[in-house]
Amino acid sequence: MSQLLARTFERLEVRRDGDLLYVTLNHPEKANALSPQMVDEIITVYEHPLRAEGIRAVILAGAGKHFSAGADLGYLAQLQHAGEDDNRRDSERLRRIFASVLYQEALTVALVQGSCVAGGCGLATAHDYVIATEGARFMYSEVRIGFVAALVATYLPLRVRGRDLRELLLDPQFIDAQRALEIGLINRVVPEERLAAAGEELVAGLLE
Template sequence: MSGITYTVAGRIATITLNRPEKRNALSGAVVRELREAFAQAEADEAVKVVVLAANGKAFCAGADLDYLRQLQEFHFEDNYADSRELMQLFREIYELKKVVIARIEGDALAGGCGLATVADLSYAVPEARFGYTEVRIGFVPALVSVFLVRKIGEGRARELMLTGKLVDAATAERYGMITAVVPAGQMAGHVQAVAEGLCAEASSNSLTVTKQLIANVFDVSLEDGLEAAARTNAETRRHPDCQKGIAAFLDKQKPEW
């Protein structure tokens, strides 16, 4: 892996974009490396939380300029296959069985903003800027639109995607694009504390099932959604994690997750 690094410490996997000289821009190779890294984290039973970070001044500036030049020579079939690679990356992060935390310490633009959008939790330094800037170069934020409308609603999504404007971290938090703004000097410790808290205080099965519930809520009618939720409740009650947690609660003990 040349465009990213992958490390595991404790029960936390950290995937770090590592192209600071390119502002951590995305290319076909980097997208494939990210997919491989997230698959590795999901398959590792010792990993419970995944942190997505970046080296350098930018979190991710979107598509690599050299890559954009290359795309101009693609036929439709090539572009479609390439688009599906990025689609799969976004979907795999969104549906990953582990919680994904984005640690954003610089600008997140276009596809980079998409990465922030599909993470479960996103923390950004005050100086970070966000934007779906595709329309400014004659492109469209097609893939991220599916997730952004779900996350912040149609009105705000229209504003951001049609204008392509940049917003600061405080505005991104207010719009619901990110979870919170954290001072740069506190970022590493804050994200570590959140990740460790999830590892220590929540059941792995409960985190996975809760992510699935959230992801599926827009896909069904109210009646079908409630019926599926009732079945999920019943299934979860029989899971060893639930039985362990309830037994610990009744004994006034803290379960070890």
């Protein structure tokens, strides 16, 4: 058995089916908020040499009604009173989660339903493909609490350009899935009941 699959995850569900790896953010009681523990577990999965173990694609989803509400608010409150070293470690953790997805050699697909906010948006859009339900909505809300989405801004221009990019990061409002598709933030919009199947069909077509 793979060392990865032998691990116990508390905030993720991880399972393999053939050459596909299914990863689910699994803290629906908090809308899959990105706590330090969840972030570390995501990094563990995506930094793993998946292709070397025969995994050709990763499909990420969120349990419950929402993909992810972004950073855990309780943890953010703690950071306001944390020292420089703690804040530096947190920044490095965020850098690693996005980099681990961006540089994962296996194909990566994110399936989004419900709300996808701040770091949750960053996580989803770091994937090669993003498929969303018709009712999904997206927002980069960092500036509302005095943060700049600096790490996200390094790769988001690969998807969104110009005025649309500035509006996303500097004027945080929810946009619906259709608008997200129009500006290039996501790749496809499907009915909610088709989300999982759409992800598998996309992967099957790309890996033929």
